[in-house]
Amino acid sequence: MQLLKLTNIKHYVSARLLFEVDHLHVSDKQIIGLVGDNGSGKTNLLKIIEGSVIPEEGVIERNTKIEIVPQLKRISDEKSGGEITQSYIQDALNQSAGLLLLDEPTTHLDFKHIDWLKDKLNEFPGAMIIVSHDREFLSTMCNEIWEVADKKIKVFAGGYQTYIEEKEKLKRHHDLEYEKYEKKKRQLQEAIKAKEEKATRATKAPTRKSASETGQIGAKPYYANKQKKLRKTASALETRLEQLEKVEKPAKEEPIRMQVYKEETLKNRIIIRGKEVSGSIGNKTLWQAFSFNISSGEKLGIIGPNGSGKTTLLEKILKQTPGITISPAVKIAYFTQQLTILEDHLSILDNVKLSSSQDETTIRTVLARMHFFNDDVFKLVNVLSGGEKVKLALAKLFLSDVNVLVLDEPTNFLDINSLQALEELMQTYQGTIIFVSHDRTLLENVATQIFSIEDQEVEVFDGTFKEFINRNTEHKRDKIKEELMLIENKIADVLSRLSLEVTPDLEQEFQNLLAQKKKIEAQHNK
Template sequence: MLLLEARQIEKSFGDRVIFEAKKLEVFYGDRIGIVGQNGVGKSTLMHVLAGLTQPDAGQVNWYGSTALIQQIDQGEEAAETTGHARRMWGISHIHSQMSGGETVRLKIAAALEQQAPLLFADEPTSHLDMTGIRQLEESLLAYDGAVILISHDRELLDTICTRIWEVEDGKISEYKGNYSDYREQKEKKREREWFEYEEYRKEKERLTQAFTETKQRASEIRKAPKRMGNSEARLHKRKANGKREKVEKAALAMESRLARLEKKEKPKELPSVKFDVNHYGEQHGRTIIQVQKVTRRVEGKTLFEQLSFSVRPGQKVAIIGGNGCGKSTLLSMIYSQADGISVSPSSRVGYFSQSLSILDENKSIWNNVRESSRHSDTTIRTALARMLFTNDEIHKTVSVLSGGERVKTALAKVFLGDYNVLLLDEPTNFLDIPTQEELERILLEFPGTILFASHDRKFIQRLADAVLCLDEEKLTLFSGTYQEYLERKNKPKRGREEERMVLETRLTDLIGRLSSPKLEQAEKEEMERAYRETLKQLRELDRE
């Protein structure tokens, strides 16, 4: 069932075309994700489709009521549209004292309650923790109608979406499937563009060289020698002219083919960032960060108690948990080396906090990053390019930057700074998906140690090789990927109990056999190895 159709719509700001689309349709059951870099017009497109903003050209038709979940910073109201009449549900008086997460939950609930056939959601995961995001996923999957969604949460887009609309260079392109399907199709499209460009380049070079050589050959066809008689000269001239005409004709044909050759633009390609490991220095010792029996209470609430863990050189540790569980507090305590926390003397710690306090408002992006970096200007420019700053933009003063641009600048200042340990508090907040993916690539190449707090499941899965969850009763550092952590966490309790019984039985048997005085040395060493391995497995099971 058709719920919305847009025909020949356009929207511009001044001379800049934000987007144009010949035809967009939304049917019952659709789950459509709108993606693109910050500033390309995703929210503007949604507002046009939702009827909040009029297009400069074209028409949008609705076949049923709509509901809208606005971004948290776009007014404190949840809204419903019925036909062409919009009713605003004023809730600002209710949530004026609420946290960001509570406000978002209220907006989502108010929009879902309308049960409109078409739901628009603009960044509904902002300020939500993992539990809130999973609840939102379940609601959107079960929604009785169609959903059009803007989100920087790739896991959400993978779970929810059946189609992707990409806004890029003023055009709206449609891809079937979820976000991962879209990325795969984009990569294949890119590979095809590179192939076509290389074929175009080779053919152009071949035709250009052939044309040049042919023209040279035509000019070198010799005139009649001076000593040649008149009749012989005339005959030679006729033959030479004939040859020259043929050669010039061939040259003209090549020139014509060259002119008709369909031009292929070279695909855009960002340079890769290469960190000079010599800048970071060797981190000595088996432990870089040691946390021993640390307790933190805030306003009568215990965030964590008797917390102990250690971080090895080069580890990338994800700190996860619900809003208010103490993730930011823990990172701040590590940075200040609070009581019970020690950092290796060979470590130089860089700290990205959500306050962005490391930025100098009166300096440019370039000067903010350059002043604290030991990297070459080329490496810095490359890294800023990968964070999607143009050569002109890097000279903008921080005071005029958007929230997302400030975050990118602060992140670049940290990972390009003279640090070999990074503490990152919600580094993907306010970043669009392309920038998130570039940040992932950069941090994966970073040769030092990273501890980061995040709700971004895809980011955690790609980057982390250890996980610390502050929501659990037993606060222990899990060594492994986020997916391995989830598999261990979701392992049936009965299965764990049975596994513990098997391991305890094996341990008891090994202890009994090791006590025998008749054991040969080789057999004893093998049993001791089995004992240590079984004990290790039992301890890991106890930490679950």
């Protein structure tokens, strides 16, 4: 059953076409991921589907009740982001809608609340359209992707991973088509040049001629006719060249090599030490005392539930509170969502140059990664959107004359393309990065060390995020095996007693133990 049909939709913002839709439809139980750059119109499309925004052209056919879960803009002092999102989701589900629209539902959520959200949405019997920059969330939830790009909406059947693979195939196909185009163009250009050269030579009299040759009747008309034919052939080739369907050159990203302050001095050294560092706010304990070392070049991911003290740990490192020692050669740059490092009255380029001694080519290359191309770099900061300011602040930090970057939730408000660009910068950066994130994909692709804060304890793990998760899984499985062995021993004891005398109490105990064993086995098989 089709719950929604969009036909010949055109939507404008200040007389500028934002996007157009030839034909889109949503069927029952479809879960669609809506992706695209910030400002491409994703939220506007949701509002058009819901009915709160009317498109300038087109027809919308709604065959079910539609509810929208808006993007969480602020966190209240009384409630966490997770609690507010839970409230939004529950309110929407209570409306018995057939189509649910979710705008960045994972923003401000920790792992626990993201997992709760997945479970809750998996129980929803209808269809969904989800705008999200959380790649792991999209991979888990979606069975179709709508991409907003170049003012069009393209549909990719399959989940998010299939979409990424299809995009890579399209890129390879584009590269191949460009190579074919360039080869054909060169062949035609070389053929034209050869014909023109022959035509020029055809008008020249031979340098050595016999008397009889000189007197030959019709020599001049022969050469003139030959030249005419050659020029006609050259002209036909030029027409073919002009009519050759142009293939745009694929964008090639050059590798980035950013200079890092005193990189060689700090190489292979421990640059930050923590000894018996505890955390608290007022009388509330955040974590018990723990010790740690951070080496140069490490990519340290700090994880934990909201309110567990991740930002407090960053602040302790930045302020070098008692118990924390930092090498004198270390220079730190700090990213927060307040974006206080930007000067509104300066251009994008001048903002970066204020704190960077990198050459302009490197600066422009990094800015281009964050989608500030060509003359964009001369825009003043005060005309940029919130998302653009976040991208500029991050680019500015990576190009600064420092060797340690401290990033507190750097992925908030970034679209997927910008997030992937940030990920690449983090991977290629030769200095040290300490970052807080709930983005599982970013952690998996970047982190080389993990600090996990949970239940007032900080676990220091030297390894990748995937290794950390697998380690916890193995630990959990070992614990389940121990519980299973204990239950089996108890069952053996009860059976031994039942063989001597059958009583109602023993029989009940035996049934209870069997039920416990079945429950533990189910956990073990997950």
